[in-house]
Ligand SMILES: Cc1cc2nc3c(=O)[nH]c(=O)nc-3n(C[C@H](O)[C@H](O)[C@H](O)COP(=O)(O)OP(=O)(O)OC[C@H]3O[C@@H](n4cnc5c(N)ncnc54)[C@H](O)[C@@H]3O)c2cc1C
């Protein structure tokens with residue numbers, strides 16, 4: 001099939017960007033979206049032009065490196081699909097496709113379709129873990145976990161950290177990402193000791209990183225390549241609220257003493 | 258070069274324990290004074306960096322992705338082995354040890370493998386404590402599945418995303434340490450060379466992908482956990498950026514490279530569809546728990562699978578290997594698939610495929626149970642091929658997957674360069690000539706959580722480490738070499754893309770150094786590879802500049818290294834006049850087509866030593882000692 005691409009080109013973080021039009025005449029429906037871009041890039045290089053930069057690595061929907069706005073939709077038209085798993089059979093001959101990087105204050109553009117998502121790492125660093133230093137663990141079967149809890153925890157843990165939720169959100173909020181980690185760890189018995197502290201810290205970090213606030217639009221769950229449900233956000237909000245109350249109580253007790 | 262494996266004396270079961278006692282310790286207050294460079298943030302590197310920081314060392318950790326969480330380990334699907342014997346089916350440390358030695362076709366060290374089997378149990382405990390959501394049974398206890406090459410059920414898993422969940426556990430521990438200040442993380446930073454001062458590894462030269470800056474980072478010791486080099490074949494199940502550059506540069510600086518030709522071709526991958534293809538997608542081995550592999554009995558049978566009656570199907574694995582059947586080890590299952598395709602019985606476009614059929618399992622267990630076990634894999638298959646595996650059998654074919662070879666290391670995981678340790682897939686240590694399924698994750702985490710954080714202390718406690726800085730001549734030399742190479746790559750300005758060279762190299766390797774090898778083909782490859790390399794340096798086109806984000810430049814450097822590594826692989830394959838595990842020489846097979854080992858002449862690790870460009874590398878041999886197992890012909894019949 002023959003396609004026309006309108007691709008966002010931006011040489012660096014400080015420079016201005018613009019859409020540039022490219023012809024993609026020799027695309028087959030079996031190609032993945034990124035393989036389609038490979039073909040375009042191959043031609044650009046042979047013509048002595050600069051290829052389009054985009055992040056990618058596993059190309060099987062699990063590393064979370066890839067991600068772009070395709071016709072205004074994060075990861076494109078297939079639901080529950082990362083860009084690398086999107087296949088060209090989702091498009092038709094003659095289509096014009098608009099391709100842009102994630103747009104969010106917290107994700108500055110590095111080049112073309114590549115953005116800096118290190119803010120997500122810092123949210124995890126602020127509290128998205130269970131403190132279990134190597135060597136201190138008891139036997140794995142010593143803590144039975146109801147299958148349902150383990151399964152629900154796994155549903156949330158499936159997040160690949162691609163940032164599509166942020167890009168899709170009109171406010172640029174990272175609540176789906178943060179809520180997913182809080183839910184993954186908060187549903188497990190091992191996650192209980194740090195549960196409320198975790199919620200406080202992670203939410204605070206999210207604010208620090210200039211992510212917007214969540215007004216429950218639900219666009220994030222539509223864009224998520226792993227179909228993570230916005231229920232995780234309710235859970236985050238609940239844990240955060242309890243944590244805030246606890247903290248106030250602790251402070252007043254300390255104050256009274 | 259002398260290869261001292263440093264396997265501790267004493268009974269197998271006590272070696273690690275004794276060794277831990279014998280090792281020198283670094284006083285807790287002194288640990289902060291040591292800086293360790295950890296290249297790689299996969300299961301091996303991520304877990305090692307976090308653990309060393311917990312112990313008190315200063316760690317600098319590097320990865321080429323934008324976040325440590327994206328290391329290739331994230332893509333592992335099926336599971337991780339551990340000798341927990343929770344199923345009471347006769348498993349034990351000794352059985353896991355034996356299965357691994359036998360699976361590796363008796364080309365791995367007893368001492369290392371036994372330690373791995375011992376540590377396997379701690380790994381599961383550690384990961385559970387971190388909140389890895391392993392699959393559970395209704396009673397709340399951990400569930401297991403079976404993997405190839407084992408008759409017990411010892412594989413722990415988290416749906417089809419085990420690698421992801423284990424890596425997130427390590428990554429979260431790593432982020433925790435980053436927040437505490439014990440680890441400094443350098444993402445989007447690629448190692449271009451190793452810095453050696455006074456014979457000791459003291460740093461690395463890196464390129465910052467974003468700024469383009471090339472600079473040295475210095476430390477008291479360096480650890481490489483940079484993964485495997487399967488991408489030398491271009492098409493493989495590895496991530497696009499997976500590369501052999503870090504270990505190759507270490508080899509050029511004097512680290513011995515062990516068994517480079519031992520590569521694993523995985524039997525269950527989605528077949529190649531077209532020239533544009535950039536990677537091959539694995540369908541986890543766990544599918545062979547319930548899927549049955551078959552091809553039509555008649556060659557050239559083009560009927561739809563549903564139209565082929567039972568009696569006209571050849572379930573060749575069940576027929577040839579009745580006791581392991583569909584769960585035969587990978588090398589054996591791959592070769593069997595190639596054989597039936599060579600006979601003209603392959604299915605799908607080009608006849609390069611076999612069926613993996615879930616019909617019987619769906620009838621027996623119901624669609625829902627199958628969906629629960631493999632849902633995400635079925636979806637992935639459907640998305641790529643546009644075929645629904647619940648309705649029609651999958652089509653699969655072998656693809657390059659894993660490299661057992663890697664830098665030679667001793668029992669402490671130290672290479673032949675003092676201070677340079679190597680962990681995870683990047684070393685050669687535990688899998689011999691063939692790795693069993695679900696054992697790479699186990700090895701990566703054993704190395705990272707439990708072995709190297711201790712053995713590095715033993716090194717640091719005894720090493721003499723004079724101060725080094727950017728002006729030390731060796732450091733300046735290494736930076737100059739790396740910068741010069743980048744300039745050279747950009748300066749060729751020829752006509753062919755990096756990818757086109759990589760693809761061509763991959764074809765040579767797949768044809769001559771793939772599933773079946775012979776002297777004639779390998780000699781041919783040894784002519785073609787240098788010719789292609791010469792053409793690369795004359796005619797490659799790398800667009801852009803070295804001063805900013807330039808993905809083509811990064812890739813060009815990796816491909817240039819693959820061009821050299823490929824030659825060493827062929828040389829190794831040519832010298833090993835026997836068949837063992839994943840290394841199958843057509844000149845050495847039994848009358849019924851099985852691998853024919855030659856223990857008398859080849860029961861050794863081949864450790865190659867670099868002698869300079871244009872000079873032949875030197876082969877060093879570490880003789881393998883088997884005191885606890887009897888060398889036997891591997892049989893899965
Ligand atoms: C699709 C797939 C499925 C698999 N499934 C299983 C399974 O079910 N069970 C199992 O046991 N094994 C499985 N394996 C194998 C297993 O995943 C790998 O062997 C293992 O994860 C390797 O871990 P590692 O830490 O050694 O390296 P990687 O995870 O490959 O990490 C390498 C790290 O090094 C960094 N790096 C590399 N080169 C450089 C450089 N030059 N400069 C700076 N940084 C660099 C990378 O950024 C990365 O952080 C699978 C493999 C694949 C491909």
Ligand code: FES
Nearest residue numbers: 057059064066084
């Ligand atoms: S490239 Fe890994 S998720 Fe798309």
